[in-house]
Amino acid sequence: xxxxxxxxxxxxxxxxxxxxxxxxxxxxxxxxxxxxxxxxxxxxxxxxxxxxxxxxxxxxxxxxxxxxxxxxxxxxxxxxxxxxxxxxxxxxxxxxxxxxxxxxxxxxxxxxxxxxxxxxxxxxx
Numbered sequence: 001x002x003x004x005x006x007x008x009x010x011x012x013x014x015x016x017x018x019x020x021x022x023x024x025x026x027x028x029x030x031x032x033x034x035x036x037x038x039x040x041x042x043x044x045x046x047x048x049x050x051x052x053x054x055x056x057x058x059x060x061x062x063x064x065x066x067x068x069x070x071x072x073x074x075x076x077x078x079x080x081x082x083x084x085x086x087x088x089x090x091x092x093x094x095x096x097x098x099x100x101x102x103x104x105x106x107x108x109x110x111x112x113x114x115x116x117x118x119x120x121x122x123x124x125x
Contacts, residue, residue, distance in 0.1 A: 025119040026096050029088040030103050031056070032112050037085050043106035044089060047099065054086040090119055 032040055037053070044051050059081050091099050100114055 024093040025090055025122070026093050027088060027090050027115075027117045027119050028096065028099060028103070029086050029115045029117070030112050031058075031084050031086055031115075032107065033110065034083060034085055036107055036110055036112075037087070039106045039108070040087050040103065043102050044087070044099075047102060049089045049091065049099070051087050051089045054088070056084050056086055057081040058084050090122070 030040065041051060041053075089099070096116060100116075103112075103114060
């Protein structure tokens with residue numbers, strides 16, 4: 001891997017050490033159903049943003065559980081969790097509202113949770 005400086009397509013750059021300029025970045029992470037993943041990724045790409053996708057399992061008290069087939073037979077079982085995806089990206093603080101609104105529109109009415117966290121810095125190792 002080359003040691004040249006890399007620039008992300010959404011104008012957030014890595015630094016060799018922490019800097020004051022990068023203190024105004026936010027990490028947005030949205031929890032979505034797997035069927036909404038493609039539209040979410042497409043909306044982020046339209047804005048020129050990259051994303052990291054995490055697979056998660058959600059334990060729920062709701063009556064809705066996933067039913068899966070087990071083994072070679074025709075037996076099925078209810079899972080005690082539901083599968084979800086977390087789509088995370090880093091944006092400048094000024095762009096948080098616009099990106100969050102585009103994320104919301106891409107869900108086409110489904111509910112989701114967006115976690116917004118401050119990013120101290122992006123340091124290339």
